[in-house]
Amino acid sequence: MSSKDLIQSGILELYALGLCSEQEASRVEEALRSDSQVRKEYEEVCEALDHLAVEQSVEPPSFLKGKIMEQIDTLENAATKEDNMHAETAAKPSKTKNNAEDSVQKIGSNKWQWLAAASIVLFMASVGLNYSFYQRMNLAEEEAALLRNNNMLLSDENGIIKTNYEVMQQQYAFLSDKNLKAASLVGTEAYPELEALIFWDDARGDLYLVTNELPALGEDEQYQLWALDNGVPKDAGLVPSDFKDGGAYKLSNISSAQAFAITIEKKGGAKSPTLEKMVVFGTI
Amino acid sequence: MSNLNTSVSLVEQIRSGDRQALERLYDAYAGMVYGVVLKMIRNEALAQEIVQDVFLRIWTNIEKYDESKARISTWIINIARNRTIDEIRSKTYKNQQENQSLDDSVNEGELGGSTEMKVDAIGLKSVINTLRPEQKLLLELIYFGGYTHEEAAKELKIPLGTVKTRIRSSILELRKLLKVE
Numbered sequence: 001m002s003s004k005d006l007i008q009s010g011i012l013e014l015y016a017l018g019l020c021s022e023q024e025a026s027r028v029e030e031a032l033r034s035d036s037q038v039r040k041e042y043e044e045v046c047e048a049l050d051h052l053a054v055e056q057s058v059e060p061p062s063f064l065k066g067k068i069m070e071q072i073d074t075l076e077n078a079a080t081k082e083d084n085m086h087a088e089t090a091a092k093p094s095k096t097k098n099n100a101e102d103s104v105q106k107i108g109s110n111k112w113q114w115l116a117a118a119s120i121v122l123f124m125a126s127v128g129l130n131y132s133f134y135q136r137m138n139l140a141e142e143e144a145a146l147l148r149n150n151n152m153l154l155s156d157e158n159g160i161i162k163t164n165y166e167v168m169q170q171q172y173a174f175l176s177d178k179n180l181k182a183a184s185l186v187g188t189e190a191y192p193e194l195e196a197l198i199f200w201d202d203a204r205g206d207l208y209l210v211t212n213e214l215p216a217l218g219e220d221e222q223y224q225l226w227a228l229d230n231g232v233p234k235d236a237g238l239v240p241s242d243f244k245d246g247g248a249y250k251l252s253n254i255s256s257a258q259a260f261a262i263t264i265e266k267k268g269g270a271k272s273p274t275l276e277k278m279v280v281f282g283t284i
Numbered sequence: 285m286s287n288l289n290t291s292v293s294l295v296e297q298i299r300s301g302d303r304q305a306l307e308r309l310y311d312a313y314a315g316m317v318y319g320v321v322l323k324m325i326r327n328e329a330l331a332q333e334i335v336q337d338v339f340l341r342i343w344t345n346i347e348k349y350d351e352s353k354a355r356i357s358t359w360i361i362n363i364a365r366n367r368t369i370d371e372i373r374s375k376t377y378k379n380q381q382e383n384q385s386l387d388d389s390v391n392e393g394e395l396g397g398s399t400e401m402k403v404d405a406i407g408l409k410s411v412i413n414t415l416r417p418e419q420k421l422l423l424e425l426i427y428f429g430g431y432t433h434e435e436a437a438k439e440l441k442i443p444l445g446t447v448k449t450r451i452r453s454s455i456l457e458l459r460k461l462l463k464v465e
Contacts, residue, residue: 008452009448010448010449010451010452013451013452013455014448014451016358017426017427017451018362018365018366019426019432019433029353032353043355044459045459046354046355046358047355047459047462048455048458048459048462049358049361049427049455049458050355050357050358050361051411051458051462052410052411052412052423052458053316053319053320053357053361054316054357055319055410055411055412056316056319056320056322056323056410057315057316057318057319058315058318058319058322059315059318060314060315060317060318060332060335061332064314064318064332064335064336065307065310065311065314067336068310068335068336068339068340069303069306069307071336071340072303072306072340072343073303075340075344076301
């Protein structure tokens, strides 16, 4: 944890208030030892809290001081007595200590063999541990690299999603238009599974097509929208050949229409609709 | 606020067993200790007992004080707060408080009548009163009420994470106010 993270985590404040777990406290203490920035922050926290205490100051009754000093005197006298008692008995334990030393010497001949054996065992254990730590470290590094990679992928994805979202927001901004009329265009007999939506502001003439169920076409073909006004088909614009399912597209201005249809035409569109290739149709 | 050098030498004198040095320390900090303890438990006799205890602890534990870790005032307040929190959590105290709500102990101006008179002018326009109400309440619960952050979260019915960030923001606010002063 960087010193900035540690400071911002609020753990210094909890530590100053005595609310940290032992584990947290030792982490803070370590940081206080090694990091002057953390130390400075902590000092300011303490100063602010001390201020709260100082502000509360209330003069204690005057007898209290004398009482405390009296108690300290009693405490000190008792301590001196105890010290004297310790001094008297101080010589005694040496006897037992000598006995213990004797027995240590008796097993002394075996001691070096023991030590040698123990050190070999310790050495082997340490080699084993080192190897296991080394492997764990490698694993941790691999994991860290993976996480970094994942992080990059996620941030890329996030960028793409954001862009898509912005595009959709722009595409669908027209939905807030109050005069909007909608028509659902349903598949003709030959194309029963197809569908599209039309939104039309007949006052302004703005016409939007939502391509929610239109399959992609061959390279030389294109969808064309027609507005039928009193039975006369008028070109209402070409659906962009790179349209996306679910996308919304603004097509031509149409001021008067009762029905709409989409046909499949040659790329670039036709002057009049090819009725056999009409895929969807609907009335307002 | 006392100068750091005097505090250090005072500490050294106390360490060497100088009782007069402890008296000087008492003169400097007894008011603060008594005020905090009173605010926490609202009982003058008990508060005086605790103040005695705090200064005895200072005398016997001065070896444990590490001037590189904390200011002497911080160390003393921590002893006082911990001692009082122990008291608040003790059975005897809880039994005595049975008829009183714990919340009262942290409300401003709820100190017993006679002590209230003794609160000096600085205490009344305490910097804590300039905090936003929710910050003040939380800090009082924890600092003077002896609540842990978990207990405060439960009491205020807010998530633990919010408690932590609010503690930090209120102390940051105090620091800002103190710098302006």
